[in-house]
Amino acid sequence: MSRHMDDHDAIRTLSALAQPTRLAAFRTLVAAYPGTLPAGTIARRLDVPHNTLSTHLAALAHAGLVTYSRSGRIVAYRAALDRVSVLIAFLTDDCCDGRPEVCVPGDSDDSSRKPPMPQEA
Numbered sequence: 001m002s003r004h005m006d007d008h009d010a011i012r013t014l015s016a017l018a019q020p021t022r023l024a025a026f027r028t029l030v031a032a033y034p035g036t037l038p039a040g041t042i043a044r045r046l047d048v049p050h051n052t053l054s055t056h057l058a059a060l061a062h063a064g065l066v067t068y069s070r071s072g073r074i075v076a077y078r079a080a081l082d083r084v085s086v087l088i089a090f091l092t093d094d095c096c097d098g099r100p101e102v103c104v105p106g107d108s109d110d111s112s113r114k115p116p117m118p119q120e121a
Helices: 007-017 020-032 039-046 050-062 081-091
Strands: 066-071 074-079
Touching: 007 020, 007 050, 007 081, 020 039, 020 050, 020 074, 039 050, 039 074, 050 066
Parallel strands: none
Antiparallel strands: 066 074
């Protein structure tokens, strides 16, 4: 997986997630990570017809958000979390006015990273 992303890649990746069934499928795979799930299992969990889900999984694979392996007739999918990491790095590359110590992705609950509240006069 490439560690580089440009605007086109970011838009393609975000667009793949901007659909309810694809987002639900991706989140289902994230919950199963690092394991894989067969397409049929995902379809049953989401109550989506298998052929419909296959189209959505293909869109996620095209965006690099999932990988898959085939064993006979079974296709098993895995979330590509490295792609999500690359996307987050791309989105936050210019974060915090060049002060990376202030901008720690995934640490939004840390009150020390929040801007100070204005003092009353």
